[in-house]
Amino acid sequence: MDATVRAPVMARDHAPSLSVERVTDVTDEALAELCEAASAAIMDGGGFGWVKPQPRDVLARYWKGVLLVPERELFVAKLDGAIVGSAQLVRPPRNNEAQAFAATMMHFFIAPYARGFGLARLLISRVEEGARALGYKVLNLDVRETQTGAIALFESLGFVRWGTHPAYAQVNGRVIAGHFYHKLLEAKPARKPRA
Numbered sequence: 465m466d467a468t469v470r471a472p473v474m475a476r477d478h479a480p481s482l483s484v485e486r487v488t489d490v491t492d493e494a495l496a497e498l499c500e501a502a503s504a505a506i507m508d509g510g511g512f513g514w515v516k517p518q519p520r521d522v523l524a525r526y527w528k529g530v531l532l533v534p535e536r537e538l539f540v541a542k543l544d545g546a547i548v549g550s551a552q553l554v555r556p557p558r559n560n561e562a563q564a565f566a567a568t569m570m571h572f573f574i575a576p577y578a579r580g581f582g583l584a585r586l587l588i589s590r591v592e593e594g595a596r597a598l599g600y601k602v603l604n605l606d607v608r609e610t611q612t613g614a615i616a617l618f619e620s621l622g623f624v625r626w627g628t629h630p631a632y633a634q635v636n637g638r639v640i641a642g643h644f645y646h647k648l649l650e651a652k653p654a655r656k657p658r659a
């Protein structure tokens with residue numbers, strides 16, 4: 465979401481049910497929900513790389529493709545049982561022994577109609593747990609400088625900005641900078657007290 469505006473929380477007659485799952489296969493219904501959520505996020509300007517609205521069949525092929533990539537784990541966020549957002553945990557390629565301890569969170573979004581319920585916070589914590597469970601010590605991510613809501617959230621969760629790419633993305637002809645973050649997933653070992 466460029467020039468982020470905080471989403472109004474819709475009035476509801478019940479407390480929302482929030483959940484996050486890692487998925488390895490999708491039903492037709494889940495695929496339709498993923499496509500709907502991605503479409504809404506793209507239209508809103510936070511379409512994890514996509515700038516223009518995409519036909520439904522293109523989105524459906526994209527999600528099916530994600531599930532086929534061995535290095536990617538797809539996490540979905542659900543509001544009252546329906547998928548409304550997602551994130552991908554991306555493992556380094558096998559040849560990259562030097563960076564085998566670091567994973568990347570990519571393509572993180574919550575559809576505009578499901579924002580403000582705490583799902584983004586829950587989704588990030590589950591991706592972090594997933595990375596820890598796989599033995600990763602570092603979680604990396606990058607984000608357009610215009611995604612101010614996401615930036616505030618990442619920083620509140622302990623992600624540390626280590627750099628800025630001045631020509632990170634191009635949206636509607638405008639070049640936009642992007643920020644790069646990392647988070648150490650393991651607590652540093654306590655220092656030995658001085659004798």
Ligand SMILES: CC(C)(COP(=O)(O)OP(=O)(O)OC[C@H]1O[C@@H](n2cnc3c(N)ncnc32)[C@H](O)[C@@H]1OP(=O)(O)O)[C@@H](O)C(=O)NCCC(=O)NCCS
Binds near residue numbers: 572616
């Ligand atoms: C940023 C985004 C993920 C937030 O999703 P969300 O489900 O509404 O977030 P949550 O309800 O979990 O809120 C988490 C925290 O972020 C804060 N927050 C959310 N949107 C915000 C905004 N626009 N400005 C400032 N803070 C914001 C909330 O106040 C909340 O803080 P709190 O827990 O201290 O109260 C969502 O707006 C989004 O998908 N944006 C577009 C895509 C994007 O920017 N992706 C990141 C690219 S890597």
